[in-house]
Amino acid sequence: MANGTQPSVPGEVGRRLLPVIIDEVARQDPDRAWASLPIDDYDLEQGFEDISYAAFANGINKLAHCITKALGAAPPDGGIEPIVYLGVPDIRYYMLIPAAAKAGRKVLFSSHLNSLELHLALIKQCACKAMLLSRGVYAGDILEELPMPTVEIPELDDLLDLAVKAEPFPYTKSYDEAELDPFVICQTSGTTGAPRPITFRHSTMSTLDMQTELPDVEGRKHMVWQRGVGTRFLMVASPFHAIACILAMTVYAFGGCILVPGFRNRPVEGINEMCDIIKYSNAKVGFMPSFLMELIARRDDAEDYIKQMDTVVYGNGILSDFAGDMWSKTTRIFDVWGSAEVCTPPQLESDPEDYQYCYFDVEAGGCVFKERDDLEYFGDDGARLELYELVMTLTPQSQRYIGYWESLGEGTKAPPAPPYPEYPTKEVWTPHPDPAKAAYAWRFVSRVQDLVADAGEFALAFEKALGKHGMVQHAIVLGEVDATPAVLIELADGVTRFDAIGLWREAIAPTNADVPEGSRVAENHVILIESGGFVRSSEGHMLRTQTQQKYQAKIDRVYGRAASEISASMRPRYQSIIETVEVSRVVEEQA
Template identity: 25%
Template sequence: MGSISLEFEGEKLFVKLIDEKARLTPNHTFVRYPGEDWETKGFSTITWRQYVNGINKVAHWLDEQLGKSENNDTVAYMGPNDVRYAFVWPALNKSYRKCLLPDGRITKAGLSSLLKATDCKVWLYAQDDTSSLEELGIPDSSAKMQPFPSLEWCLSADGTPDYPYEKTWEEAKYEDILIIHTSGTTGMPKPIFTNNGYWACQTTMDIMARRHWPQGTLLETQVGKTIFTTCPPKWGAGISTMVAAPVYWDTVTVLPPPDEFSVSPSVFQKILRLNKIQGMWSAPQTIVALYKDPTTQPLLKSLDNIVYLGASLDQAVGDDLCMHTKLMSYISSTETGVRYILCPRDRKLWYTFEYAPEGSHKFVRQEGTGAAGDGSDDLYELVFVRPEDGKPSLYSSVWWNSMYKDVDTVETRELYAPVQDLGGSTRWEFKSRTDDLLKLNWLAKFNAKHIETMILRHPDVDHVLVGGEGRPVPFVIVQPKDGAGEGKTADELMSEIYDEAVAQANKADVGEIRIPRETVLLAKKEKPFKVSMKGLVVRKEVEKDYGEEIEEAYASLKKATGNKDV
């Protein structure tokens, strides 16, 4: 199923699709955003014609400030979480440059590595926000620093001459247009170069809808809807819901205030009162917070659909929400990009996945990965397989990624368990990543994610990290929620969490593996966990920060047990 030439002949290039929308539906809404005094004045609307005018203005400005680009130069942008991101990316692409979007929580060392790896020529920063320049070491880099004008300047673009983009699909399909990077939760962030083909896989949505009717695809449920995103534009899901969703899915995207992407219940109520919201894309922690508030739980249940991404959603919360709205999970990675996920026939399987066969793939059994330890519940890794004709298709982004040009299979490191849907078809429940499988020094394996999930159910636990690769037993570091230790000593709080959560994990986990009290640590207030913008613990950084405490814990265990091998 590699070829789509007989089925799809429409426009596929990102910037030309934007121009096409401005030509055909100039007065339709592209995005709605909160300006100054939005609580009293309401939200502002940007039409497709205004959007393209602004893009043309920025593209001309880029040439004036930086000169003409001859080699698809890399230009980075970091600013407040506002609509300027939506102007910068296509304007850079239209003026034959590619855009680098650094994550808002990237470290100085991580950014330095990214700038070198992408040969970044220019660092664009919002003229009204210079706070991070010194902190990130931008003046010490080789990149030219260039302030970027205000959002009001971008929107004051009536009468701007068009900026011509002359390339055809055949000329530009492999041309890089956006560089995103991995989160760095397990090491230094890695740049992922995404090209026109990678993004154009979303243009086959209508074809996939027809092929898989009446079951349908997840992306199909978004078409024509007004969606609210709480994903900041500094990461992939954020720029996708802000820009790609209106371009490819015909949505209208509604944005929160730039400093409110976590979205408190009071802000959520105000946004829904000022906009006709039908769907929502959000990280699980935001959904859970809104669900637990009695004033916003009914609002969540009134939505047509909710898509969560980046992490797992609390099972009890999801089981309730799925009975009132279309609750779905979107899973992907920066490297593999767009995946067509078929909707579940049983709404109670909201947390499972069925990948469309057009994106060639297979599930490969991984022996010894199940919790039972006897092979009866082994997990399966999702592996993408190159289409038979060897060419990338517009049904799956993975083969447009140049890092995979010399391989025929891509192991995602995502582990799943099979689940039966209505009618007997198989869906897949995501369980963990191969990175979460750790081996002790006596060769016993354990699933760190499985243990973390159980400990996170404790009401006082905010974040948890389980490690122990090459050790005799696992270690656990627990970061309590704010206020969890009031009226208790640290030892009392730790003992309570150990007895009510860690001990339960001991009972439920594999064979003879046990977590002793000595290797369970409480995070220090002066050393909070480093987490990504998706709310995921940056494992390597936390282990580094607590290296001394971990060694002391194992020394304490050795003393308590008298075991010289600890």
């Protein structure tokens, strides 16, 4: 899919530095497109405007000068000062990463969805010395608790304005000098525990660059994000999320793709707007959470949008047979696994019919699947599945291709022989039924914590039964001590509470008949939530704990407790978060 008529990405593979690549492309090929944004967010028929590398590099230099003018030059001892940024979810996040590196800083992206307590915890853990804000973002409660210098960065259009040229701000370090320097700090999504900071270094990024050098495995090519210079790559995700930062940098910096991140000045609100972006952006390749693919596949006009995409990669979720079959009629779809901690290990291109399986390069990735016979999960045919937990190991080979070990920094080196250090992912998989593929082809089943649900061993039976119902997007069974379970049900797109009146009778009552009395869900213990209400990460993971916290007042009413008070920390960080925050589907319920 690479465009051989255009220049390649400069530099030596595995030793390329993000700020250097951007400046070199801006000098050698200033008109090359870096990203593409709508001319008018509210009228996509006007088309999309390509943002050149000249404008991109110039905007980065403006930001770097802004930082040093407000906060001073980089620390003279060569240290890298941590700062935090809270901004409107636009491409300024991507511009700040190289700008901060040039200014001798590393920037923490703290999610807008965090509580005040979590913002404070992350900022303290990272020892941030200053805060950057974009206009219109509220941070008064944070600054009241943690006073620090505050800088408002320029507006996006001002940064991209080539009529105002910034003085060059070169990044002068070599790869050997910068290899272990941190340049951005993101947070984990919270799917397997409390969110915590993850530091990405230049060497972290080099592992993704190096994956293009891996040889084929048994005749199979590697699945890489570098799709070729000039390829329009759709990736609508929260720009403060780790997956957005890492994949966006890989796609444009190492792959030369044109990034299509969604709207120019606002988040994408709902599936209709997502479909409009597909229609008008002319993107042919993209990354999409599985739940979005599900929503598109269930539209009456699904084929009109699906056929526009040549290749779609989804990750860290489960794609139904219905949606997979719909998409695979005209589009190559690949299931790829990754996480904030690990980035994405080397993976292979799967066979078209195996769109529900990840094909791992287990040797290069240090991927070990350890049997978990203490856990149970049953397939649609009622048979118990073989379950294995994915464990990443630090071997001399995997260290070159796995971002996790490089993110730990200096001193993390692979031993020459076993036993190798391990990182348990807390995610459970089942092997491909074909013995010839079983060693490398695996289907994601669940996170470990979700197989040990609050309501006990029967919770999964309810969640599975509800998940198959056409009116349900997702369900969470809740357990309370000395009380019968309750269930939170997120309705499918377009389904109203009135439409769902028969859900208890159709999906829950039959399951009640098969479980002990104390594990049954009563009809008055069903909480219906409109489509998009469950909290999800940008990868599409449903965040169980955060969703329960969001609807704690409703849960309390079910169990007869007083509704909890709304704290000041629940004030939106910016106005557009009140109802819907882009297609990561983290939606604030209207009062």
